[in-house]
Amino acid sequence: MEILTEKKQKTMLDNVIEQFNKTADSMNLNPNIRKILSITNNEIIIHFPVKMDDGSIEIFTGYRVQHNNALGPYKGGLRYHPTVDVDDAKALAMWMTWKTSLAGLPYGGAKGGIQIDPRNYSLGELERITRRFTFALGENIGPEYDIPAPDVNTNEQTMAWIADTFMSTKSPSERSNNKHVVTGKPVGSGGLEGRDRATGFGVYITLRLLFEGRKETLKGKKFIVQGFGNVGYWASKFLSEDGAILIAVQDAHATLINENGISVPNLYEHSKPRKGSVKGFEGAAEMEPEDFFGLECDFIIPAALGNQITEKNAEKIKSKVIAEGANGPTNNEGERILLANGVTIIPDILCNSGGVIGSYFEWLQNRNGELWPLDEVMVKIEKKLTEVFKKVESLVNEDQIDHRTAAYILAIKRIETAYIQRGIFP
Template sequence: MLKTKTISKQNMYDTVMKQFNKTADIIELNPNIRKILGITNNEIIVHFPVKMDNGKVEVFTGYRVQHNNALGPYKGGLRYHTTVDIDAAKALAMWMTWKTSLTGLPYGGAKGGIQIDPRDYSLAELERITRRFTYALGENIGPEHDIPAPDVNTNTQTMAWIADTYMSTKSTSERSHNQHVVTGKPVGSGGLEGRDRATGYGVYLSIKLLLKTKGEDLKGKTFIVQGYGNVGYWASHFLIEDGAVLIAVQDAHATIYNENGIDSEKLAQHTEPRKGSIKGFSEANEIDATEFFGLDCDIVIPAALGNQITAENAYRIKASIVAEGANGPTDNEGEEILLQNGVTILPDIFCNSGGVIGSYFEWLQNRNGELWQLEEVLQKLEKKITENFYKIHAEVQKREVDWRTAAYILAITRIETAYTQRGIFP
């Protein structure tokens, strides 16, 4: 086993650029297209004032980075987190471009958010912050131009506020044609049945399909999850339903462990009144955070933030599968260690793509005035994810490369083909 304790200083933008350049070298990407894809199309920074509950005004900074729209409108989430800055938004936007391309969707990539900890604000303040941010973005978003969605610390309510604010800036006759300016809305406000579980379902399905290629199934497989938000919960829900055993969960406040299994539903009920914290869950023991990645298990699911698996901790991982529920959770140094140790990494641009596929279904539903049932949505998700899995699997076998490299080759080649066929204006 390769071991190293060299501490990684790499940020997410460094990670995504190294991944892109590695792939561009492998496929001998057209140098002109390489120049285009190596930069963002637009980087939008807005500063906007909001009156707080105490009557004082705070000025917030919001970001929206639009990386590329060669395949269709920009698409990507908005997150409310203290780590949001222009470099993080650029990295996440680029990952979205690869993700939408890989999944075969008619979208490009974008990302953004506000640099705040939403726990510091009341619900009324968050509504005013969100609405003012939407107004500040103005025509930089739109149902055929740039379609935001939920991400870290944003949810269906956030999307409902954005949609309502955006539509209120349109004339009465135009409002009904702008509902799909965001996806991830509440079902009662044009949202999609099953959108809440789409990302976690995709994580579960990607693991199940990988095990199937090895002649195995999920029964008795142990797994650990970092981050117990929407993705972590739903991935756990489906994995446990299929026979796997959740033995540890980590969030920003605690790391809990029970070798006999953790009940995902009870843990979800525990976190609800605590704004997502797993701390204090009585049916598991709290352990030191540094022990988490080294726990003896079959599957690791990082479903929190970027750059969590690095040279500092990758050598501790005993699992044979890392399924990236988060965007960019493994940096390049950490990945090198995992691959040398024989770990299969299901890359983020495939593993968590169920969310953007679900978003596409919602967008279509709104555009066409349709209503899709939950069973239909999950069937469509399974079909799309399974098709994409076997395309990547074939590339892995043909080129004898790791899963991320194979996924990147497919994603970037599709965009290269679009540019080659259309040419560069003028």
């Protein structure tokens, strides 16, 4: 007897492989380089024990996937989330390779994290988990080899613990030369002024440039944001300061709406002591979560996790612009529907690349023993992002293709050129 089962939704890894193959076909990528880029270089899985506050021992699983380093050291975030697994890390590592290449940085791509819900652990436990994970990774990370950064549920404090643990394994004379093993550190520990807002700032800049290209401004534009963490907050802050109006926000705990506008500073003050949760905010009313993406607005910023916009909800979307603050928030089936409906998608590898551009500047600052003021950093990030955005927009107009395809072609072409010029060892 035939058993009918519901069609399994594609994973992020399925999506990124499909995107890569589509691009490789469209640009006639060298078949040998295609083989190299279709797989990861290294996949590291670590199980490690940590003593909890009550004296018990828990075993944690950590991952670090290194996709490609043809252009320079591996670069990518570490996330602490219950959904972290090797396939997600592989997908995110590949996206990092394309992102750093598109941005013109001397980096490859990596990603990783720990399968954990950090809300279930004390600060002391999180410190011990982080330090033990860093020690277990050993020489699999390093300032000229693989440079982690913050991601979902990790922050500058996490990076400070990693840097301190890694440096403590070096001889005294070498410790100061290893500070840039991670980026996204606190400013007092070698971090970059403005790194906290760099990703959200990049989302704002790419949106501003998109509308400028259409001879429009952001003033009066209504937008909605999924996720009010670091990226969602800073993007909303810069956008609202430029005249755009936040009318709805969604996170894992609540979906809020106020057609007259939600105060970004007030929402931030409300969410800060609640670990980023917007639930209970008095300046907006709760609404049904499944109706969120279908709201009337000028643009949507998915700034939470991957696979949020799919074939199941894409038809509901009325907005004509989506700015991907998160990595992989739109799956390929959802994207096909959106493009057919005339929606412009600013892809993740362009839209949220302000973070890795900021990371590059922090790495350079540490390497060269320099200190850059905030205004100088923001000018550098804006200049770099503007240059990259214009290259993508130019290819979109020239070849009449969508923004993701254009961004992928530019990113992969740069890596292809590096391999052709260098050759493959031996």
